[in-house]
Amino acid sequence: MKISKEKFGQSFDALAAEYQVIAPVSDAGSVSFKAVKKFSEVKQDYLNSKLPPKSFFFPQHEKLLSYKKEGKEVTVKNELKVEKTILFGIRPCDAKGFLLLDKVFKNDQYTDPYYFERRDNTIIVGVACNKIAPTCFCSSLGLSPASSVGSDIFLIDLGDSYQIEAISDNGKFLLGGFEGLEELSNEDQTLVDTIQSAETTSKVDVSTITAKLDKMFDSPYWDTLHEKCLSCNACSFSCPTCHCFDISEEVLKNEGSRVRTWDGCMAPLFTLHGSGHNPRDQKKSRWRQRMLHKFNYFVHNNGDIACVGCGRCIKNCPVNLDIRQAIDGVNKAELVVD
Amino acid sequence: MTSTIDELRKTARQLLTDGKVDVVIGYEKGSLPLKATPCFVRSPQDVDKLIWDETCENNLAAFVAKTSGKKAIIAKGCDSRALMVLLQENQLAREDLYIIGVSCQGVIDQRKIETETGEIIAASLADGKISVQGIECDKVFSFTEVKDITCQTCRYPNPVLEDVHIGGSIEVTEQATAFADVIDMENKSDSERKAYFKEQMSKCIRCYACRNVCPLCYCQECFVDCNSPKWLTGGVDSAENLMFQTGRALHLAGRCVECGACSRACPQGVDIRALSRKVNKDVKEMYNHESGLTEEVKPALNVYSADDPEAFLVKE
Amino acid sequence: MSMGESLVNTETKAFQPKIVAFLCNWCSYAGADLAGVGRFQYPATIRTIRVPCSGRINPLYILKAMANGADGVLISGCHPGDCHYMSGNYVARRKFALIDSLLKHVGLEEGRVSFSWVSAAEGVRFAEVVKGVTERVTALGPNKGVFKVEEGGGTND
Numbered sequence: 056m057k058i059s060k061e062k063f064g065q066s067f068d069a070l071a072a073e074y075q076v077i078a079p080v081s082d083a084g085s086v087s088f089k090a091v092k093k094f095s096e097v098k099q100d101y102l103n104s105k106l107p108p109k110s111f112f113f114p115q116h117e118k119l120l121s122y123k124k125e126g127k128e129v130t131v132k133n134e135l136k137v138e139k140t141i142l143f144g145i146r147p148c149d150a151k152g153f154l155l156l157d158k159v160f161k162n163d164q165y166t167d168p169y170y171f172e173r174r175d176n177t178i179i180v181g182v183a184c185n186k187i188a189p190t191c192f193c194s195s196l197g198l199s200p201a202s203s204v205g206s207d208i209f210l211i212d213l214g215d216s217y218q219i220e221a222i223s224d225n226g227k228f229l230l231g232g233f234e235g236l237e238e239l240s241n242e243d244q245t246l247v248d249t250i251q252s253a254e255t256t257s258k259v260d261v262s263t264i265t266a267k268l269d270k271m272f273d274s275p276y277w278d279t280l281h282e283k284c285l286s287c288n289a290c291s292f293s294c295p296t297c298h299c300f301d302i303s304e305e306v307l308k309n310e311g312s313r314v315r316t317w318d319g320c321m322a323p324l325f326t327l328h329g330s331g332h333n334p335r336d337q338k339k340s341r342w343r344q345r346m347l348h349k350f351n352y353f354v355h356n357n358g359d360i361a362c363v364g365c366g367r368c369i370k371n372c373p374v375n376l377d378i379r380q381a382i383d384g385v386n387k388a389e390l391v392v393d
Numbered sequence: 394m395t396s397t398i399d400e401l402r403k404t405a406r407q408l409l410t411d412g413k414v415d416v417v418i419g420y421e422k423g424s425l426p427l428k429a430t431p432c433f434v435r436s437p438q439d440v441d442k443l444i445w446d447e448t449c450e451n452n453l454a455a456f457v458a459k460t461s462g463k464k465a466i467i468a469k470g471c472d473s474r475a476l477m478v479l480l481q482e483n484q485l486a487r488e489d490l491y492i493i494g495v496s497c498q499g500v501i502d503q504r505k506i507e508t509e510t511g512e513i514i515a516a517s518l519a520d521g522k523i524s525v526q527g528i529e530c531d532k533v534f535s536f537t538e539v540k541d542i543t544c545q546t547c548r549y550p551n552p553v554l555e556d557v558h559i560g561g562s563i564e565v566t567e568q569a570t571a572f573a574d575v576i577d578m579e580n581k582s583d584s585e586r587k588a589y590f591k592e593q594m595s596k597c598i599r600c601y602a603c604r605n606v607c608p609l610c611y612c613q614e615c616f617v618d619c620n621s622p623k624w625l626t627g628g629v630d631s632a633e634n635l636m637f638q639t640g641r642a643l644h645l646a647g648r649c650v651e652c653g654a655c656s657r658a659c660p661q662g663v664d665i666r667a668l669s670r671k672v673n674k675d676v677k678e679m680y681n682h683e684s685g686l687t688e689e690v691k692p693a694l695n696v697y698s699a700d701d702p703e704a705f706l707v708k709e
Numbered sequence: 710m711s712m713g714e715s716l717v718n719t720e721t722k723a724f725q726p727k728i729v730a731f732l733c734n735w736c737s738y739a740g741a742d743l744a745g746v747g748r749f750q751y752p753a754t755i756r757t758i759r760v761p762c763s764g765r766i767n768p769l770y771i772l773k774a775m776a777n778g779a780d781g782v783l784i785s786g787c788h789p790g791d792c793h794y795m796s797g798n799y800v801a802r803r804k805f806a807l808i809d810s811l812l813k814h815v816g817l818e819e820g821r822v823s824f825s826w827v828s829a830a831e832g833v834r835f836a837e838v839v840k841g842v843t844e845r846v847t848a849l850g851p852n853k854g855v856f857k858v859e860e861g862g863g864t865n866d
Contacts, residue, residue, distance in 0.1 A: 083596070083662060084508045102528065105661065106598065115598065116628045159575060186528055188512045283431040283456070285605035289660045292600045305626045307777060316627035322601070324618050370512075373602045373658030374451060375423040375430035385559070579814065587816025587855060616769055624769050625837045632858045636772045639815060643768040646807045675807050697799035699789070705809035705823045709834065709841040 057243055059216045062235030064094035070141060070232070074178075078143040079095035079104055088144070099212075102188050103146050103365060107295035109156060111142060112173045113317075115292075117250075119169060119302070134312065135169055140177040148193045148363040150181045150205030158357040159298045169315070178225050181206030182217075187255050190366030192379060194254040195261060198363060201251040211250055218247050259382045261350065261360060267385060268351035271362025272343070276345040276388040277308060280381060281342035283374045284321070290378075291319030296349075296361045299325070320344055346381055397495065397560035398445050401467065403491055404557060405440040408465050414491050415462035420449040426516040427503050427523070431456060443467070443657025445559075446518060447536060450500040452654040454479065454608035463489050469497035471652035473552035474685030477606040478648055480554075481685075482511075483694060484611060496563040499544030500535070504662060506532075543653025543666065544633050546574070553686055572674040578667065589667075594631035594638065596661040603655035603665050604641060609648050611685060642668035647676050647693030650685045726780035726846040730755040730839075731770060733763045733798075736787035736828045743832030751836035752843040755783065762786065764797030768808050771822055775856040781821050781846035785838070788826040798826070816855050820845035 070076060070117040071092050078097040079086045086101045101279050118134035157174070160167035184191075184200035193199065203209035208227035211218040218239060221227040239247065271277075291297040301318040305311050318325060349375050353361035362378070369377050405417040421432035421442040429448040433438055433456075445467065453466050454475035468476060473494060479485045501523065507513060510527025517524050521536045550563040570576065578586060601617065603609045616624050617637060624640070625633055642649075651673060655665045676682050679702050682693040732738040738759045744751060756779075760766065763786025771782050784805065792798040806822045812822055823842045827835050 084504070085662070188528060189514050190512070279433070282433045282460075285455070285602065285658075287602040287605040287658075288600040289602045289658075293660060294596050301627070303627060314627065316629075319600075369425065371660035373606050373654075373660075375428050377424040377426060380424055490805065528862060583813075583816055583818070586814060590815045591855070622773070624773055626858065630858070632856055635815060636769075636776055636856055636858075639811060640769050640772055643804075643808060643811060646804070668811065668815070672807055672811055675810045679806055680803065694800065694803055697796065697803055699799075701799070701802050702806060703789075703802060705806050705824050707823045707838055707841060708824070709837045 056220070056236040057213065057216045057218050057239050058233060058236050060094075061215075063217055063219070066092040066233045067097075067143075068092075070229075073139075074136040075140045076143060077108070077140060083123060088142070097144065101144075102184070102186060103149070103367075105367070105371075106293060107365070107367065108142060108145060108149050109152060109295055109298075110175065111140070112153065112170050113156065113160075113298065113300075115317045117169065117315050118312045119315055121310070124311040125309070137172045137174055137176050138236050140173070141180060142177055143180045143182075145179050145181045145206065146184055146365070147181060147198055147200060147202040147204065147206075148365040149190075149194060149295050150179060151193075151198055151202070151363045152178070152205075152365070154205045155296045155353075155357070155361055155363070156291060156298055158359070176368040177207065178207045178229050180208045180210065180229075181222075183209070183211045183250055183268070184253075185212055187253060188366060189257060191364060192257040192259055192366065193364035195257075195259045196360060196364045198343075199251075200253045202256065202288060211247055213243055213246055216243075216388045218243065255364065257366075257379065259364075259379050260386055261382065264350045264385055265354045265360075266380060267388075267390075268347055270390055271385065271388065272347070274388055274391055276384060277339050277343040280346075280384060281338035284342060285337055285374055285377050286323050286341065287323050287373070288317075288319030288321050289371045289373060290345075290376075291321055293367035293371045294368075295363055295365055305331060320348070346385060348384070350385070400559045401445055401493065401495070402443050404559060405434060405443055405465065406437045407569060408491060409434070409437045409440070413463065414465040416460060417467070417493075418456055418460065418494075419443045419445070419452050419467040420451070420453075426513045427501055427506070427518075427525075427562040433460070445495055447498060447501050448518070449497075450654070450657055452606065452608050452652045453496070455606055455654070457490065458484050458665075459606075463491070465493055467495060468552050468555065469495055470547065470549040470551055470553070471497075471650050472608075473554045474549060474650035475652060475661070477554050477685035477688065478609060478650060478692065479611075482648075492552065492555045492557075494552030494558045495560055496551045496558075497544075497547075498550070498563065499540045499547060501536070501539055502541040506534060518525045529608065541653055541657065542574075543651060543656070547651075549686075554688075555650040571677070572670065574667075575670050575674045578671070590635060591631045593664045593667070594634040596663050597629070597631075597634040597638070597659075598661055599627075599629055599634065600660065602658040602660060603663075603686065606654045606658040607645070608652075608654075609645060609650070610641070616644075619678065638658075638663075638665060638668055639666045643667060643674050647670045647680075647682060647695075648684050649673055654685070724847060724851060725777065726754050726843065726851070728755045728781040728783055728839075728842060728846055729774040729779045730757045730783040730785065731760055731763075731766055732757055732827075733765075733786040733793075734759050734761050735793035736791065737763075737785035737825075737835070739829035740785075740827040740831045740835040743829065744835045745830045745832075749833050749836040751839040754781075754843045754846075755839055762792065762794050762797035763801040763805075765793065765794075766801060766804065769805065771808065771812075772856055773823070775817075775852060775854070776858040778852065778857065780849075780852040781823070781842060783823050783825065783839070783842050785825045785827045785835075788828055791828060818849050818854060820849055821852070821854070 078091045080089045085105045122131045160170040207223045209220050221230040299318045327333045349361040408414045410661045417434040420429040423430035454472045511529030515526045651670045680693045786798045
């Protein structure tokens with residue numbers, strides 16, 4: 056089905072009165088996801104946001120709970136505040152990113168309430184990519200610029216209308232409130248077919264990488280990969296699937312809060328133990344960890360590669376340490392025979 | 394610039410063949426258009442990877458202290474000043490360092506290009522012109538149009554310290570007003586400046602790319618990582634971010650060589666230079682000091698004079 | 710013994726600023742002590758932190774004090790030439806000039822952070838300095854400014 060952007064905008068504006076709607080907006084020369092009230096605020100022609108939308112389920116800094124001590128009494132308050140939300144304009148790579156994060160924040164023993172309370176109260180409206188950047192490589196990771204995996208409603212931009220499809224039950228529920236749905240014309244269908252068959256131009260080969268990495272822990276390849284790395288966290292913070300965090304207590308006198316903050320395994324002190332020992336105090340071990348975690352450990356533990364090919368780490372790295380080149384390097388590395 | 398590159402590669406090849414150095418730290422072509430990337434050449438066969446042009450934006454001095462053995466480094470003006478400060482602060486041994494000096498025209502600001510063409514698909518550089526094929530449109534720029542903001546007011550394009558010089562020198566045109574950008578900011582009202590810095594600081598995501606790319610931020614334990622006392626809570630609101638950036642700017646007082654690497658490294662485009670430029674202007678005006686120019690002149694906060702200005706005192 | 714007039718007025722709820730005062734042990738702290746011994750009155754707004762020398766001051770002390778809710782900061786050391794450690798305050802003088810200038814530049818109100826040289830003999834003058842600083846900080850109002858951090862660390866949302 057399709058819907059004109061005008062009609063879509065009307066439904067959008069109506070929803071914005073009921074839900075918190077987050078959409079891509081122009082932000083100092085690039086694009087960010089921010090709360091909007093009207094469809095007219097949404098940036099139409101964009102590639103993707105500078106930073107991934109994971110912060111809407113997993114904020115960079117959040118208060119988990121707060122506490123106050125008055126005399127012998129201690130009161131503890133849950134600080135989680137959740138609004139029902141629509142995340143609009145999510146690209147296929149970021150939608151898949153959420154599915155990967157889901158595996159981290161839920162296992163057979165524990166479900167993270169902070170992440171899932173937000174996740175369960177959010178409807179994701181994905182939009183296919185009409186333009187492909189040279190740094191995108193999602194097709195090499197089992198995705199595509201028009202993949203609806205992870206979205207509740209999926210849109211394909213046809214110019215002055217959208218092809219609109221409900222993917223999940225939540226999506227069907229939301230779509231029920233939209234008016235002005237019509238059939239696609241033949242022309243529309245051709246355009247949809249073109250967009251759906253598009254692939255990212257930059258390619259990497261991950262077909263054997265997990266198995267290769269199983270044997271590469273002691274490979275000399277790691278000796279030089281890391282050299283130009285600055286050990287900042289630009290890549291980790293830009294990544295839709297990176298999820299490391301630190302929990303600390305922020306206390307002043309008799310009150311305080313427990314806060315969770317993003318952390319990143321590229322930082323030298325990430326693995327510093329209380330004893331003073333640091334198992335990954337070398338850049339070499341940190342870069343090995345990054346590659347192994349994304350392309351090997353996550354596959355073994357959760358069944359999927361923890362990379363969606365969005366290209367943000369490539370664009371944001373100050374020294375241009377390109378993960379695609381690292382993947383190629385791993386593929387080409389000679390295996391050291393014991 | 395072609396003959397400069399050949400000279401550069403020849404010098405690097407000779408140094409490695411003769412065993413004078415274990416590694417040559419330079420630039421090679423990056424994986425993105427108009428982007429160079431640091432490279433570590435260890436064998437003479439690999440020197441052809443080395444490039445030298447307006448895309449060479451990293452300050453390689455940041456890598457020197459962490460690289461073991463004897464190293465050669467390709468240093469532009471600002472990089473050589475950073476090396477000078479590192480030597481003054483005993484972070485490097487002069488005998489382990491072979492400085493290959495090159496005079497620098499300045500580097501390209503890709504972000505300026507991308508605001509007009511969208512993400513760059515392909516680009517080529519020739520004769521001061523940059524032809525760009527972008528995702529939104531194609532355009533030809535002159536280098537001066539898209540020169541990095543730091544390079545536009547650079548006064549030290551020629552290395553101040555080197556073991557060999559490759560290529561020619563660059564004549565510096567004296568600017569009409571030194572620190573014009575800072576004066577501009579100073580002339581704004583308090584509330585305008587406050588609003589500006591608050592807006593800039595709200596973009597910061599505390600990835601610390603700025604700190605890590607800076608050759609002069611080398612503390613084993615940075616104040617941001619310190620747990621006792623805990624200076625920063627890890628919150629990323631503009632107040633905390635301003636505390637981080639101001640603290641860092643003050644720790645670099647009298648030491649910052651204005652290479653601009655911090656602002657270029659920032660993935661969010663925060664105007665980090667605004668703070669260090671102000672501090673550098675103060676250091677120049679109050680103590681007539683510019684960092685990293687000669688070995689004899691010690692860093693500004695290591696010395697003092699009996700007549701240092703004290704306008705900051707209370708009036709009581 | 711009566712404490713004399715105090716500017717702390719619990720009935721009218723006028724704004725009483727919290728000012729953190731970093732005082733060097735040998736001069737300024739002794740000067741403050743002399744003010745106390747001599748009963749020279751000054752507003753009870755300062756919370757004193759004794760440091761061995763004004764040269765010990767890390768710019769982060771000032772920033773953290775404000776992040777934690779101080780409405781004002783006073784840093785005081787020996788007069789140049791009189792430093793117990795010979796050159797501590799000379800080094801500090803350069804730091805303070807740069808800190809003062811940069812803080813103003815980022816929009817911190819003039820008068821929130823103050824610097825002085827007070828000697829061990831200047832008990833009366835210490836009281837004057839604190840009175841002046843208190844007046845200026847009170848006029849500026851509570852610190853809701855550039856470095857104030859909400860408890861637990863803020864977020865930009």
